[in-house]
Amino acid sequence: MPTKISRTSVTMPISRLGGPSGLPRFRWQQPTLDKNTPPNRGLTPEESSHGFQWGKDSILPYRVYDDYDRDQTTGQMQIATIENSRLRVSVAPQFGGRLMELHDLKLGRDLVFRNPVFQPANLAALNAWFSGGIEWNGLIPGHTPFTTAPVFAGIVETERGPILRLYEFDRIVEATWQIDLFLPNDDDRLFVHGRIVNSTDSVKLAYWWTNVAAPMSKGMRVLSPASYSIEHVLPGNELARFPFPDPSRFDGSYPDRWRDATSVFFRAPDADRMFIAALDTDGTGLAQTSTSALKGRKFFFFGTAAGGQQWMDYLARPGEGDYIEIQSGVAPTQNQRFELAPQSELHWTEVYGALSVDPARAHDPDYQVASAAAGAAIDARFPSAELGEINRFLTEASRLPLSNRFSTGAPWGLRQEQLAGKALAPGLDFTTELPADCWDDLATTGQFSIGSLATIPSDFAVSEIWVAALEATAETWLSTLLLGIAALDRGETESARDLFDRSVALKPTWLGLRQRALTAASPDAAETDYLAAWATGAAPPALAAEIVAFYVQHNRHAPLQPFVAALPDSALTDERVHIARARVASEQGDLDLLERLLARPFATVREGETLLDELWVALQRGRLQQSLGRAPTPDDLTQRLRLQPIPPHLNFRMRAADD
Numbered sequence: 001m002p003t004k005i006s007r008t009s010v011t012m013p014i015s016r017l018g019g020p021s022g023l024p025r026f027r028w029q030q031p032t033l034d035k036n037t038p039p040n041r042g043l044t045p046e047e048s049s050h051g052f053q054w055g056k057d058s059i060l061p062y063r064v065y066d067d068y069d070r071d072q073t074t075g076q077m078q079i080a081t082i083e084n085s086r087l088r089v090s091v092a093p094q095f096g097g098r099l100m101e102l103h104d105l106k107l108g109r110d111l112v113f114r115n116p117v118f119q120p121a122n123l124a125a126l127n128a129w130f131s132g133g134i135e136w137n138g139l140i141p142g143h144t145p146f147t148t149a150p151v152f153a154g155i156v157e158t159e160r161g162p163i164l165r166l167y168e169f170d171r172i173v174e175a176t177w178q179i180d181l182f183l184p185n186d187d188d189r190l191f192v193h194g195r196i197v198n199s200t201d202s203v204k205l206a207y208w209w210t211n212v213a214a215p216m217s218k219g220m221r222v223l224s225p226a227s228y229s230i231e232h233v234l235p236g237n238e239l240a241r242f243p244f245p246d247p248s249r250f251d252g253s254y255p256d257r258w259r260d261a262t263s264v265f266f267r268a269p270d271a272d273r274m275f276i277a278a279l280d281t282d283g284t285g286l287a288q289t290s291t292s293a294l295k296g297r298k299f300f301f302f303g304t305a306a307g308g309q310q311w312m313d314y315l316a317r318p319g320e321g322d323y324i325e326i327q328s329g330v331a332p333t334q335n336q337r338f339e340l341a342p343q344s345e346l347h348w349t350e351v352y353g354a355l356s357v358d359p360a361r362a363h364d365p366d367y368q369v370a371s372a373a374a375g376a377a378i379d380a381r382f383p384s385a386e387l388g389e390i391n392r393f394l395t396e397a398s399r400l401p402l403s404n405r406f407s408t409g410a411p412w413g414l415r416q417e418q419l420a421g422k423a424l425a426p427g428l429d430f431t432t433e434l435p436a437d438c439w440d441d442l443a444t445t446g447q448f449s450i451g452s453l454a455t456i457p458s459d460f461a462v463s464e465i466w467v468a469a470l471e472a473t474a475e476t477w478l479s480t481l482l483l484g485i486a487a488l489d490r491g492e493t494e495s496a497r498d499l500f501d502r503s504v505a506l507k508p509t510w511l512g513l514r515q516r517a518l519t520a521a522s523p524d525a526a527e528t529d530y531l532a533a534w535a536t537g538a539a540p541p542a543l544a545a546e547i548v549a550f551y552v553q554h555n556r557h558a559p560l561q562p563f564v565a566a567l568p569d570s571a572l573t574d575e576r577v578h579i580a581r582a583r584v585a586s587e588q589g590d591l592d593l594l595e596r597l598l599a600r601p602f603a604t605v606r607e608g609e610t611l612l613d614e615l616w617v618a619l620q621r622g623r624l625q626q627s628l629g630r631a632p633t634p635d636d637l638t639q640r641l642r643l644q645p646i647p648p649h650l651n652f653r654m655r656a657a658d659d
Contacts, residue, residue, distance in 0.1 A: 001085035003161045003183045007078070007406060010090070010100075013117040014075035015603075017128060017148055018067030022458040022540045023514070024485050025064050040335070042241035047230060047267070050205055050337040052141065054237070057125075060489045061171050061460045062145045065128035066542075068120045070601045077118060080153060080406070082164055082181060086188035087353075089181065093153035093407035096146035097166035097179060099134035102286075104188060104354050111286040111354055113213035113323035115316050120148060122604045131213055131315040131323060134352075136179050138208035139170040139196065141334065146409075152430070154405035158397055161185055165402060167428050169413030173206045174463060175199070175340060176413070176425040180398055182390070189353040189382065193394035197425035198340040205337040209296070209329035210350060212288065216322035219281040221253050221363060222299045223374040225268035230333055232263045239265075239335055245367050253367055255301040255324045261308050265333050266297040275378045276326045277355050283362035287355035287374070288328060289382050291391050293348035296329035306646075307653035314652075345425075347398065349391035351382045399427040408432040411440075418443040419465055438478060442469050448478055456511050456538070462486040477507035484515055493519050508532070510539040514546075523554045531563075544571035548580040557584055575604050579611065586618045591626070594619050601649050612650040620644050 040048055079100060082089040090101035095118075102111040115132030123129040125142025137144050146168055156163040160182075167178040180193040198204050229244035229252070244266070245251040252264055268274070275289035276297045301324045302308030312321035328350065330338045340346060361373035413430030417423055419442070424430065434440045438452035439461060446469065453476060460482065461467075467486050473479045484499030497519040503512040513533035520526035530547045533539055544567050551560040564572075564581065571577060578597060585594040598615060605612060617637070624632040624640045632640070 002185045003082060003084040005155050005162045005164055006081050006083070008081055009076040009078050011074060012077060013072035014077065015068055015070065015072050015117070015119050017065065017120055020063035020065050020126075020149075021067070021542050022063070023542050023546065024060055024460050024489075026058065026060065026488060026518070040239045041233075043230065043239060043333075044269075046269075047239075047332045048336070050331070050339070051335050052337065054141065054335070057141065058172075058462075058489050059125050059140075059142075059145070060462050060485075062126055063459070064126050065120070065148050066122070066604055068128055068603055070119070070603045072117055072119065075118075080164060082162075082183045082190075084183055084186055086186060087183055087190060089183060089190055091153075091164060091166070091181070093166065094150040095130070095148055096144050097136055097151045097153060098130075098132075098147075099181075100132065102134070102190065102352060106188065107284075107354055109354065110215060111352070113215045115213075116320055117316055119315055120603075121311075121315055122606045122609075127604065131312070131321065133213055135211040136166065136177070136194075137211050138177050139173040139175060139206040141207050141337075143211075145170070145172075150407060150409055152405065152409040152413075152428070153407035154402035156180070156397060156400050157403040158393075158400070160393065163394075163397060168409045169416060169424060169430060170206075171412050171416075171461070171463070173198075173204050173340070174416070174465075175204055175206060176428055177208075178398060178425070178428065180394055182394060182397075189351050191387075191390050191394065192350040192352065193391070193398060194346075194348045194350070195395075195398045195425075196340060196346040197428075198342065198344050199420075199422065199424050201342045203342060204340040206340050207329075207331075207337050209298075209327050209334060210294075211325050211327045212286070212352075213323045213325055214278040214286050216255065216301070216324050217280045218256055219363075220255060220278055220285070220324070221370070222255060222264075222276065222278050222324070222326060223253065223362070223367075223371050224266040224276040224297045224299075225271035225274060225371055225375065226266040226367070227268045227270070230265040230267055239333055241267075251365075251367065253370075255299065256304055258301055258303050259305045261301065261303045261311075263298060263300045263334070266299075267332065273375070273378070273384065274328070275375065276328065277357075277374050277378070278324060278326050279355070279357060279362050279374070281359065281363070283357040283359035285355060286326070286352065287378060287381065288326065288350055288352050289378050289387070290328060290350040291348045291387065293346060294328045294330060294350065296327075296332045296334075298325075298327040298329070298334070300325040300327065305653075306648070307651050310648050310651050313648075347391070347395050349387060349394055351387055351390075353381060355381055401427050402429060405429065411435065415439055415443045416465075419469060438482075439466075442466070442473065447473055448476060453478055456509050457482065460485055462489045475502075477503045477509065477512065480506070481509070481512050481515065488515070488519065497521075508536075510534070510536040510543070514539070514543060517550075523550075523556070526550065527556070527559070541568075541571040541574055545574040545576035545580075548577050552580045552583055557588065560584060575602060582615050583611075586615055586622075589622060591619060591622045594622075598650065605652050610653055613646045613653065616646050616650050617641065 079090045088103040120128035128148045151168045164181040175198045178195040182191040226244045233240045250257045277287035279285040302311045357377045364370040480499045481503040484496045488496035500516040510533040513529045517526040517529035582597040
């Protein structure tokens with residue numbers, strides 16, 4: 001059966017997901033992420049080059065997606081399907097091009113974890129993320145900024161059959177990324193070609209990992225060439241080198257032997273070929289290999305402890321969410337970026353398919369024997385010479401224009417081309433309907449229109465090329481506001497404060513006042529500007545949540561109570577307001593209110609966050625003190641928590657030691 005690409009929809013439970021926040025968020029506004037990462041231990045220069053600290057990087061100009069909940073309703077997800085007689089592939093262009101399904105028709109088996117629901121959770125740099133399928137994770141760390149955003153998609157017709165193309169422009173790296181999916185006629189292997197283009201005259205530091213969710217089963221083993229491993233060591237989260245498997249512990253190639261959430265990077269610098277396979281007790285499962293550009297291989301598992309299991313259930317449905325991730329990347333670890341030379345392209349090809357290995361060999365107690373058996377099966381299933389030939393074909397095809405485009409992404413690729421005066425990448429069409437806002441004015445005329453000057457922007461740009469364009473415009477409340485946001489993103493607080501002062505003097509907008517509050521010299525000054533911003537009546541509900549967090553951070557409980565009491569329902573439903581009220585109730589000993597506030601499900605809990613269960617412990621400590629008439633001892637509290645354990649809807653710890 002020849003391969004066909006079609007468009008359809010699937011019916012499934014879907015959680016509501018609003019658009020991105022209108023508030024620009026700065027790196028220091030995310031304290032749960034802003035933690036120093038200890039130095040790596042035992043890593044080579046290759047494994048440490050271009051390293052970074054998680055949570056220290058700005059996410060601007062991107063905006064967070066934090067407007068979602070746990071209320072699922074039956075809805076339609078639009079997908080593109082690639083199918084022949086042996087394999088069915090489903091892709092969701094509106095969700096970053098996520099590959100949602102890879103189904104082997106002959107085996108009657110899902111090769112990737114197919115999530116039965118769409119449920120965002122706070123696990124990405126831009127907050128909302130969902131589990132399942134294959135994620136094209138670039139060009140910045142922390143899951144792709146397009147996780148819950150539409151990307152460009154279309155079909156390229158070739159003499160060897162159709163190719164499904166996904167692509168976008170990354171605004172931080174200022175480079176394009178592209179994924180071409182190719183399923184040959186009557187083949188049961190999916191070939192995936194990646195291409196990153198840097199059309200600028202500067203060296204760029206980028207990031208790429210293809211993250212694959214594989215269905216988890218008891219006794220599953222992950223096999224990849226490994227002379228040793230690199231692992232995250234909690235609680236500091238530094239990377240350290242270990243033997244693999246480590247004889248002092250257990251065979252870490254079996255995910256279900258890890259109680260805590262874990263990441264294992266397989267390292268075999270001298271290997272002829274890198275691959276990764278997740279095989280069940282029968283020796284069957286999903287395998288991936290690639291051309292040499294992808295050097296890194298890793299598996300991730302949430303762990304068998306209560307917190308990890310809760311995360312998987314929380315992202316899907318109870319008992320239906322178990323998965324592991326097998327991943328491949330350009331750099332050896334995920335604490336690194338890699339260089340993109342000026343005016344350059346990076347290409348690679350991956351291939352996915354079912355793999356069967358004799359179970360006795362796949363589960364041999366000697367890991368090297370098992371890995372070699374998997375490697376031999378990989379060589380037979382995905383011959384290097386054939387992969388090389390298809391890579392050459394797909395590299396040439398990657399520059400061909402689309403024959404048919406059916407999905408559009410953000411307007412920023414087109415704006416960048418207009419501002420720079422040149423195309424971003426051969427073969428990629430970024431034309432799309434523009435909103436005709438201030439950024440379109442700037443890209444096309446270099447000045448702001450009357451309409452733009454009457455509108456508060458909801459999108460932002462902070463890179464050098466856009467800052468230069470802003471500096472060339474006439475000074476207005478809008479230009480000084482946008483330049484101030486860019487200056488604050490660079491860490492130039494004094495310069496930003498001066499620009500916000502000038503913007504507010506020209507026109508006191510809620511956004512200008514909010515920005516000035518962020519740079520205020522004192523909490524009193526910040527409070528004044530925050531309240532003035534809210535009093536305009538034009539600010540989004542997200543600003544109320546930020547003001548509540550400000551009051552809690554500075555222990556200003558007296559003004560907090562009347563502020564919250566006066567909030568409209570649209571702001572009171574914000575989960576951050578709810579959690580802040582719970583913190584205040586805990587600090588003030590209002591146990592009845594605290595208990596009521598903790599009874600609801602929470603949708604936007606951050607990965608690894610412990611605040612909710614800490615509030616539960618505070619509640620139990622307070623109840624115990626009431627019943628004992630004295631402060632409880634640690635043994636008293638331990639016994640109480642055995643009787644009143646942390647409820648699953650509050651337990652999202654990543655370490656069993658924290659339970």
